[in-house]
Amino acid sequence: MFETRTLPSDLESVRDEYASGALVLDVAGDFDTIPPEAAENLGLVVESLSPAAYPVEWLPDDAPQQLRRYASSDFTIGMPGDGTVTWSRQTDPPVVLVKYRAKGTPDDFLDFLIAEAFVQAGNDEIPEHFLPFFGEQYRDLAAATPLGPSETYQVAAALYEGWVGLHTREAFASWEGDHERLHDAWVDAGGRLDDRLSNLPRLVALGRLSFAEATEFACSAVKHGRDLPAPFSALDTAAYRDHGPSYAVKWAEKTFAQLAADDDAASGGESDSAADDADSA
Template sequence: MTFTDRDLSPSLAAVRERHAPDALVLDSARDFETLAPARAEDLGLLVDSLDPVSYPASWLPPDAPEVLVRYAGGEFTVGAPEALVEVGREVPEQFLGFFEARYADLAAAVGDRLDPVGTYQLAAALHTAHLGLDTRETFATWEDDHPDLFDAWVDAGDRLEPRLADLPADLATGTTDFGDAAELACGAIKHGIEPPTPFGALDSPAYREYGADFAVQWAEKTFENLD
């Protein structure tokens, strides 16, 4: 894995200056979920200091995916890269920092229907939706100042809409599994598009305020109704 400095467009450079002026923006040779310790340490040469984060093992259910165990543990990895607007808000970069101990409660609420990977997928989607309730307000202001970025944000949302209309039926028939449906619906929230049932409750001030507690309660009620 190699990293190189990324040339930013004028609009992206302005966004970095506004929201995350100290952020480095690098290109990587490929996408990654986590980066091995040896590679991660190479990034230390580019920054003044490193501040590794780990999470208590008690936050994880016993059958958590290995990638999540590695991310939470003491092994030095780099994972879950975030966008500049999100970095500037100093919010958890990954859903485990969002759910904390309540991740185990989420896993218990959905465990009868979702395997550990599906639970991971749902948690990531719920985190995306919560971030989106905040960041979409910023994106919506870019029409005049950063029209290229605004148009890209709108276009990404427009491409989601045709799939949203059939989502409840696809869930009911099993054509789409719940994790994939959650990714789609929660992505819609990030783009200011009303999500279909049963995800509409997530597009609300209550979710923005109560965060993980609200998400777990929503999952409990939603999966009870699926039985």
């Protein structure tokens, strides 16, 4: 199921700098989460396995079952929203896993995604998933939103990705001149986001994107250093980089309170207009 991937020289250099010893493996099948019995096959290619587990008290009562399994002692590699390339420190050495779906990804961009995984996996301050990032504050985030459990998961994953991007984009920018191909792939991918970023508020207002989808898109742009529209621009700040989950929870509280106030104002305006029409009749 796992096959060692041959890396070009610039990727080998990035691995040596950020995550020396990490294994890059092509995965024969596609997955969000590798079944535990299949994930244990990683033991054949790494020195040891160290399954992570987290307190169930961190989870709201309606947390998705997949998140509950991730928090348990089951050996869980990969979660929904991880993307084409994912990584884990639950093995020694760490592993970077390239999913089967990567076969349709342009080579330079795929190599950037692998390089990004090296930068993340090699930074011990970056947790492997949003659950250890939020910790017990995940319940606070869920309480701060009017969303269902699946959309709350989506927002949490997006907020985590944005925070990670604040910690990694300086590395990507530094590759100019040294790892030009990877730097160019990073710049090109960011530039492709700009048109949709500028239209995010309108797309949400028109119902063409959910708030969770818009948050996901905006936060994916943080690592590229793109300009974000409000209210997402508040996530591209030193305060978020420094305060992480507590800042994210406060952002969610303020954002959803403002959205509710805007809805009330709009409803009030419609009621006033209807009353005026009735009076004139």
